[in-house]
Amino acid sequence: MPLNFSAAHSSRITKKPYQKNPSLRRSSSSPFADLKQKKPVRRSQSKPETADGDDDDHHHHHFGDRLEDAGIVNSLAANLSLRDVAQTVQHIQSHMFDAMPEAGGFNSTKIAEILNFRKCLPPAVTVAHVHALMESPTQTEREIAELTKAGTIRKVVTPGRGTGGSSIGEGLILSKDVERLVMEADELDEDLSNKFLEHLRTRPMAQSINLGAFSGPDVTAMMRGGFLISSAQYMNSANVFSRPNSASQGTVTSISNISRAASGSVAAVGGEDAIYGAGGRGGVRRSSSQLNSQAEQDPQGFVGEGEQLKLSLPGTGPYLKLLTSARSHMVSLVTKSKYKELPLYLLRERWNGGISPDDPAAKAKKYRGEFAGILPNRTRKWKQFYGLAFDWVLAECLGAGLLEVFETGSVGRAIRIP
Amino acid sequence: MTSNLFGRALGTVSPQALQRAETSRLLHSLQAAPGIRFDGSNRPVRHSTSGDGDKEGQEESIWAHRAGVNCLTIDEFEGRYMLSGGAESSILLWDLESVENTLKSSIYKPAVNASKSASSHKFGITHLSFYPFDSLAFLSTSYDHTLKIYATETLTPSASFDLNSVVYSHALSPIADHLLVACATQHPAVRLVDLRSGASAHSLAGHQGAVLSVAWSPQHDYILASGGSDGTVRLWDIRRSAGSLGVLDLEDSIGIGGEDGLGKHARPRSQGKAHVGACNGVVWTDDGQHLVTAGHDERVRVWDVSVGANALAHFGPIIKNTHLSTLLPMVVPSNVGRPGDQVMLYPNEKEIVMFDLFEGTLFKRLKAPGAAVAQASGSAGQRNIRNRVTSLAWRTGSIEMYSAHSDGVIRAWKPRTKEEVDVEKDETEQIDDGEDESRKRKRQALDDVFRDLTKQKITFT
Numbered sequence: 001m002p003l004n005f006s007a008a009h010s011s012r013i014t015k016k017p018y019q020k021n022p023s024l025r026r027s028s029s030s031p032f033a034d035l036k037q038k039k040p041v042r043r044s045q046s047k048p049e050t051a052d053g054d055d056d057d058h059h060h061h062h063f064g065d066r067l068e069d070a071g072i073v074n075s076l077a078a079n080l081s082l083r084d085v086a087q088t089v090q091h092i093q094s095h096m097f098d099a100m101p102e103a104g105g106f107n108s109t110k111i112a113e114i115l116n117f118r119k120c121l122p123p124a125v126t127v128a129h130v131h132a133l134m135e136s137p138t139q140t141e142r143e144i145a146e147l148t149k150a151g152t153i154r155k156v157v158t159p160g161r162g163t164g165g166s167s168i169g170e171g172l173i174l175s176k177d178v179e180r181l182v183m184e185a186d187e188l189d190e191d192l193s194n195k196f197l198e199h200l201r202t203r204p205m206a207q208s209i210n211l212g213a214f215s216g217p218d219v220t221a222m223m224r225g226g227f228l229i230s231s232a233q234y235m236n237s238a239n240v241f242s243r244p245n246s247a248s249q250g251t252v253t254s255i256s257n258i259s260r261a262a263s264g265s266v267a268a269v270g271g272e273d274a275i276y277g278a279g280g281r282g283g284v285r286r287s288s289s290q291l292n293s294q295a296e297q298d299p300q301g302f303v304g305e306g307e308q309l310k311l312s313l314p315g316t317g318p319y320l321k322l323l324t325s326a327r328s329h330m331v332s333l334v335t336k337s338k339y340k341e342l343p344l345y346l347l348r349e350r351w352n353g354g355i356s357p358d359d360p361a362a363k364a365k366k367y368r369g370e371f372a373g374i375l376p377n378r379t380r381k382w383k384q385f386y387g388l389a390f391d392w393v394l395a396e397c398l399g400a401g402l403l404e405v406f407e408t409g410s411v412g413r414a415i416r417i418p
Numbered sequence: 419m420t421s422n423l424f425g426r427a428l429g430t431v432s433p434q435a436l437q438r439a440e441t442s443r444l445l446h447s448l449q450a451a452p453g454i455r456f457d458g459s460n461r462p463v464r465h466s467t468s469g470d471g472d473k474e475g476q477e478e479s480i481w482a483h484r485a486g487v488n489c490l491t492i493d494e495f496e497g498r499y500m501l502s503g504g505a506e507s508s509i510l511l512w513d514l515e516s517v518e519n520t521l522k523s524s525i526y527k528p529a530v531n532a533s534k535s536a537s538s539h540k541f542g543i544t545h546l547s548f549y550p551f552d553s554l555a556f557l558s559t560s561y562d563h564t565l566k567i568y569a570t571e572t573l574t575p576s577a578s579f580d581l582n583s584v585v586y587s588h589a590l591s592p593i594a595d596h597l598l599v600a601c602a603t604q605h606p607a608v609r610l611v612d613l614r615s616g617a618s619a620h621s622l623a624g625h626q627g628a629v630l631s632v633a634w635s636p637q638h639d640y641i642l643a644s645g646g647s648d649g650t651v652r653l654w655d656i657r658r659s660a661g662s663l664g665v666l667d668l669e670d671s672i673g674i675g676g677e678d679g680l681g682k683h684a685r686p687r688s689q690g691k692a693h694v695g696a697c698n699g700v701v702w703t704d705d706g707q708h709l710v711t712a713g714h715d716e717r718v719r720v721w722d723v724s725v726g727a728n729a730l731a732h733f734g735p736i737i738k739n740t741h742l743s744t745l746l747p748m749v750v751p752s753n754v755g756r757p758g759d760q761v762m763l764y765p766n767e768k769e770i771v772m773f774d775l776f777e778g779t780l781f782k783r784l785k786a787p788g789a790a791v792a793q794a795s796g797s798a799g800q801r802n803i804r805n806r807v808t809s810l811a812w813r814t815g816s817i818e819m820y821s822a823h824s825d826g827v828i829r830a831w832k833p834r835t836k837e838e839v840d841v842e843k844d845e846t847e848q849i850d851d852g853e854d855e856s857r858k859r860k861r862q863a864l865d866d867v868f869r870d871l872t873k874q875k876i877t878f879t
Contacts, residue, residue, distance in 0.1 A: 074780070128735065137732035138778035145671045145730055163695040165716040165735040205669065401735025418736065 066339045067414045073405040076395060077135045085143045086152055088133050089172055092125040098389045104382070105375030114386050122181065122313035124156060124171035126323070128399030129392075144172065151204040154178055156313055159231050161320065166400040168323055173313065175200075181313060187225035192218055196227070200311075208310045219309070226314030326385050326393045331402050334417055341416035343408070351390045353379025419443070442755045444817040444833035448772070452787055453523035454830040456502070458482035458510050460531070480525065481826035483508055486803065488743075490811040490822040491546045493553040494592075497815040499529070499570070501556060502828055503543030508532060509558060511573060514813065532573035539566065544585060545744065550592040557599060559585040565601055565611060579611050579618065587744045589632045594639035598656070602629040602744070608644050610656065622654050624662045630698040631744045635723075637706030643723075645697035647742075650690070651711050653723070666692045666709070666721050666728070673725025687726070692719060699745045703760060703775070704752045710762060710775065712747050714739055718764060720775060731778045738767045741806070748810040749775065754817065763819065765807035770821060770831070788825055 082088045097118055100111060127144070134140045147153040153172050161169035178200065182193050199213060200206075209228065211219070222228045261267035333350050334342050342350075349355075355362075355373060362373065376382050394415075397403040404418040422439055425431030457480050483504025492500045492514075500512040513529040532538065541561035549555040549567075555576070559565045565579040565588055583604040590599050597613035598620070608629050610620035627647035635641035641663075642654040653663040664674065667690025676684030693713025701710045708729065709721040716739050720731040739745055750761040760775035768788075772781040788805055809822040819831040 131732070131734075136778065137734055138730065138776075141730040141732045142671075149672075163715040165737065167694075167715070207669075399735065 067408045070407040070409045089125050093123050096392050098387045101376050105377035117386050120315045121319045122315045123177045124173040127170040129396050132395045132399030185225045187221050228309050229312045330393050330397050343411040344413040348390045447833045447835045448831050449834040451830045451832040455480045456482040456526045456828040482828045484826050486824040486826050487822035489546045490809045492811045492813050493548045497813045501546045503546045505542040507539040530573050537575045545587045559588045587631050589634050591634035591639050600632040602632045604628040622661045631700040633700045635706045643700050645700040647696040649693045651692035665690045671728045673727035675725045703749050733778045767806045
């Protein structure tokens with residue numbers, strides 16, 4: 001028995017099978033009690049049942065109808081009164097997580113873990129999310145470009161996270177948050193922090209740093225702090241098949257390196273430590289000593305496939321991982337229903353793990369001391385996603401084009417997979 | 419509409435304004451016209467086309483090219499002839515005025531049937547375009563590495579150029595004196611083929627991957643734009659020896675003029691990427707001031723060509739683009755619709771999406787009727803392919819659009835305004851009216867009886 005329940009709970013005769021299978025609950029001990037009564041548990045007012053997709057109660061048979069479509073909802077902007085991009089970014093950041101519930105069944109280590117994780121995430125938002133909450137994506141783009149040029153907002157790009165509309169590599173962060181992160185970082189001493197910030201302020205649109213401005217140990221310190229990432233241009237199929245030597249371009253085994261060595265020598269196959277220098281795999285990385293000598297005639301910018309040092313934020317990795325897993329979970333919740341569509345209130349409940357805190361019946365039961373259902377502690381939302389808010393993940397999926405919101409005349413808004 | 423006509427009679431509304439209002443209204447009421455079908459098979463014409471029960475079965479089995487239609491083009495002069503190229507290397511010519519063109523069921527047959535000869539294409543056709551000065555000749559490129567010129571009346575090739583690599587697309591300038599055909603091939607250089615001398619005269623080097631799309635400027639006969647699989651969109655001036663004028667960069671919304679117009683903080687012209695991923699569609703607007711490009715990063719970007727800046731139009735997350743072949747968004751001619759507004763139609767997998775070009779607002783989603791996974795049968799047998807829209811063609815002189823699909827069907831899209839819907843409803847009602855009246859009266863009487871019996875009468879005392 002879990003220790004956080006009172007003695008009253010531990011000594012009582014538990015009705016476990018009845019808790020797990022709500023259909024077996026008996027409302028009275030009459031001879032008609034075990035007739036399958038389709039009493040829907042969580043609805044406050046009776047609604048026509050044709051508007052339902054699946055339901056949690058699997059004895060409640062759904063009529064198998066699709067939801068009526070009264071028109072697609074183009075953006076969630078109507079609900080919010082956000083004036084501009086900076087305000088939107090702040091709104092998104094502040095509404096990312098739900099407040100920890102008081103009687104959620106969390107013990108102190110769990111609470112500490114969740115709060116620490118939340119703190120270590122970078123205060124960045126994805127561009128898709130901003131688009132989802134604002135009226136016109138063109139206006140938003142133009143505003144973002146304006147604010148980026150002015151230096152209020154910074155765009156941080158993580159390459160290699162997909163190229164389509166559902167890619168998550170582009171993030172926006174307010175410049176004052178960047179400054180706060182840089183000053184708070186342990187790995188950067190004060191001089192380096194100031195130098196770095198000055199460098200960022202003078203080049204507001206830059207995605208990578210000018211290597212000549214920083215010394216080797218500085219660069220290492222920044223990489224350790226998470227502010228620089230080295231990335232080779234990712235190998236998508238278009239790149240690999242585009243040229244005969246593209247797979248080895250920029251590596252120690254590329255044509256221009258090999259051709260300088262005498263045939264038959266070790267250098268002709270990449271040198272003594274070809275595999276070691278390439279990071280243990282025959283890959284695209286070059287060792288840092290070769291960074292300055294750009295042997296290929298590729299220009300310094302994007303087009304080349306050599307190694308690049310890009311600007312980034314500490315904690316970006318866990319943030320992106322949380323984002324992708326939340327998105328895919330949300331989409332899987334909608335995919336589970338028969339017609340791949342779900343009313344909004346139902347999807348919200350499912351995201352929250354089936355707990356609806358407003359339900360009067362559940363509240364009354366809790367007050368009486370009978371516990372029905374699962375604690376928030378055990379739900380996926382808190383275990384895996386650290387308490388991500390439903391509206392936040394929904395806006396993310398909308399912005400990425402993974403889900404679509406439409407109006408039904410009867411049950412409010414509904415979600416489907418486009 | 420009637421108030422506009424009255425205004426024109428009075429002189430308050432100019433004829434041009436009325437024309438634009440009317441064409442804009444028709445443009446925004448474009449819908450699928452499923453009754454118009456193109457039959458490319460050689461079967462005898464079926465006469466029972468008006469039977470309702472047969473319609474669905476017939477719709478499935480009427481196709482233009484069995485293995486899938488790859489490209490479509492309509493001639494610019496009369497808007498009368500349409501050419502379609504199939505994935506099984508056949509080209510068909512359709513006369514759009516041969517059948518009375520209404521919304522009701524009508525089936526087109528090819529005007530000329532091309533016979534397969536040793537000199538015709540061997541693999542699927544990638545791009546077709548009419549000769550820009552008359553419609554007696556057209557150019558076609560195919561996966562068999564060749565560019566061929568055909569005579570329209572007989573559909574036989576007059577000349578053939580072998581380019582030694584897969585040709586994805588080609589373009590011939592609509593205003594030029596020179597007859598240079600720019601070919602987008604898998605080789606990184608854009609090949610210019612001179613039709614006068616019959617030689618592959620010129621190569622423009624600069625791309626670092628396959629070139630997927632080329633387009634000549636409609637205003638200048640020496641400016642060419644090309645997009646490649648490396649994600650860059652290059653602008654070329656063919657009079658210069660070096661050729662490349664520069665590259666478009668998606669991060670750059672100021673342009674190469676820089677902040678003060680004289681180059682302050684301007685980016686270097688030779689660096690930049692237009693798309694994160696391959697760029698497979700490059701289209702100019704009519705005035706030659708803007709370029710519309712589509713890429714594998716599922717974005718369509720609009721560029722201001724005079725400074726080389728990104729006009730930052732965003733079309734939302736519904737755009738999809740997964741195929742490596744050329745996918746050209748279609749910009750509606752600027753004389754249709756309001757002045758200053760441009761409408762773009764984008765072939766988005768199974769549907770066609772209509773956007774405002776500069777603001778990015780979504781006007782319409784035109785869903786193509788048909789299965790999601792279609793069966794296309796070519797010489798290799800039947801295969802299941804994802805049904806997608808491969809190409810769009812606009813009929814000049816009217817407000818009609820035709821779309822080519824990879825399930826082998828060519829579909830027509832016509833305006834269907836509210837008045838037409840009402841007229842159709844009236845027509846069907848008139849036919850059914852006679853029979854239904856007596857039934858309606860009976861039903862009404864029964865309804866009244868039922869209501870009296872079941873409902874409580876409210877009496878006021």
